[in-house]
Amino acid sequence: MFLSLVGLSMEARTTPGEDLSEWVRKDNRRFLRAIIRVGNLDRTIDFYTECLGMKVLRRVDFPENRYSVAVVGFGPEDSHFVIEMRYHYGVDTYEIGTGFGEFGIATQDVYGIVEKVRAKGGIVTREPGPIAGGGTTVFAFVLDPDGYPIEIIDRPPTPEPLCQIKLLVTDLDRAINFYQKALGMNLLLPKFDVTADKYTIAMVGYGSNLTQTTVVELKSDFNVTEYTKGNGYEQLVIGTDDVYKSAEAVKIAAQELGGKIIRPPGPIPKINAKITAFLDPEGWETVLVDNEDYLKELQKKE
Numbered sequence: 271m272f273l274s275l276v277g278l279s280m281e282a283r284t285t286p287g288e289d290l291s292e293w294v295r296k297d298n299r300r301f302l303r304a305i306i307r308v309g310n311l312d313r314t315i316d317f318y319t320e321c322l323g324m325k326v327l328r329r330v331d332f333p334e335n336r337y338s339v340a341v342v343g344f345g346p347e348d349s350h351f352v353i354e355m356r357y358h359y360g361v362d363t364y365e366i367g368t369g370f371g372e373f374g375i376a377t378q379d380v381y382g383i384v385e386k387v388r389a390k391g392g393i394v395t396r397e398p399g400p401i402a403g404g405g406t407t408v409f410a411f412v413l414d415p416d417g418y419p420i421e422i423i424d425r426p427p428t429p430e431p432l433c434q435i436k437l438l439v440t441d442l443d444r445a446i447n448f449y450q451k452a453l454g455m456n457l458l459l460p461k462f463d464v465t466a467d468k469y470t471i472a473m474v475g476y477g478s479n480l481t482q483t484t485v486v487e488l489k490s491d492f493n494v495t496e497y498t499k500g501n502g503y504e505q506l507v508i509g510t511d512d513v514y515k516s517a518e519a520v521k522i523a524a525q526e527l528g529g530k531i532i533r534p535p536g537p538i539p540k541i542n543a544k545i546t547a548f549l550d551p552e553g554w555e556t557v558l559v560d561n562e563d564y565l566k567e568l569q570k571k572e
C-alpha cells in the first residue's frame with residue numbers, strides 16, 4: 271500500500287442474478303489498516319510505541335518520491351488492524367479537521383497510558399473516568415503529536431486492541447445503511463443518543479461482538495450539518511476476496527445512498543495488488559484490497 275495508485279477500467283465479474291448483498295455479507299472481510307499523514311515520523315513512532323504500547327512493524331523510506339512510511343500496530347499486519355503513517359518530506363503539520371473522531375485503544379491500563387502521555391508532555395483532553403451519566407467503562411482521551419484524538423478504553427484483553435476508528439457523519443441513518451449494504455458490516459451498537467452531550471453514535475464492523483473486533487464508530491452531533499475532513503486522515507483499508515464484486519456492491523449502495531467509486535477495481539502493478547476505492551456518502555474514503563494479494567505482498571517484504 272505504499273505507492274500512489276493508477277485507476278483501471280471496471281470489469282464486471284458478477285454472475286447475472288447473483289445476490290450481491292448476500293455475497294458481501296459472506297465475503298472474507300477484515301480491517302487491514304488506516305492511513306494517516308504525520309509531520310514527524312520519529313516523534314509519532316515514539317508516541318505510539320512508548321505511550322500506547324504498539325510495535326513498529328515496518329519502516330520504509332522512498333527518497334525518490336520524497337516520503338517515508340511506518341506501520342505500527344499491536345500485532346502482525348497479516349492478522350491485525352494497523353496504522354500506516356506517511357511522512358511527506360518538508361510537511362510538518364496537518365489539519366485534522368472536525369470530521370475525524372479518533373482511534374480507540376483497548377487496554378487494561380487506562381491510567382498508566384494517560385500518565386505516560388502526560389509524562390512525555392502530551393495532551394490529555396479527558397481525564398480517565400467512567401462516562402458521565404452513570405456508565406461504568408473507564409476511558410480517557412489524549413492527542414497524538416499531530417493532534418489525532420486517541421480514546422483509551424478500559425477493556426479485558428481483546429484480539430484487536432486497536433479497536434475503533436470514529437468518523438463523524440451528518441446523516442447517521444444513511445451512513446449505517448451504507449456501511450451495511452456497501453461493505454457488509456454488521457450493526458454492532460445500534461444508534462444511541464447521548465442527549466447530555468448532544469450526539470448520537472452507532473458502531474458497525476465485522477463479526478458479532480464489538481469488544482472482540484475493530485469497529486467503525488459513526489457519530490453525529492445534534493444540529494451539525496457539516497464536518498471538515500482536514501488533510502491528515504487518508505483512508506481505511508479493508509480486505510476482500512473479490513474487488514470486482516465488492517465494487518459492484520458499492521455501486522449499487524451508492525446509487526441509493528450516495529457515495530462513489532473513485533478507483534475502479536483492477537490490478538495495480540506498482541503494488542502488485544488488485545484494489546478498488548470509493549467515497550462513502552459523507553466523503554470518507556475506503557480502499558478494498560484483494561486478500562491474497564495483500565498477504566503475498568506482506569510475505570515478500572518479510
Ligand SMILES: C[C@@H](O)C(=O)SC[C@H](NC(=O)CC[C@H](N)C(=O)O)C(=O)NCC(=O)O
Binds near residue numbers: 402436
Ligand atoms: C463509546 C466511545 O467509544 C465514545 O467515543 S463515546 C463519544 C465520546 N464521548 C465522550 O467523550 C463522553 C463525554 C462526556 N462528557 C464524559 O466526559 O463522560 C465523544 O466523542 N464525545 C464528544 C463530545 O462531543 O462529547
Ligand SMILES: [Zn+2]
Binds near residue numbers: 487
Ligand atoms: Zn469512541
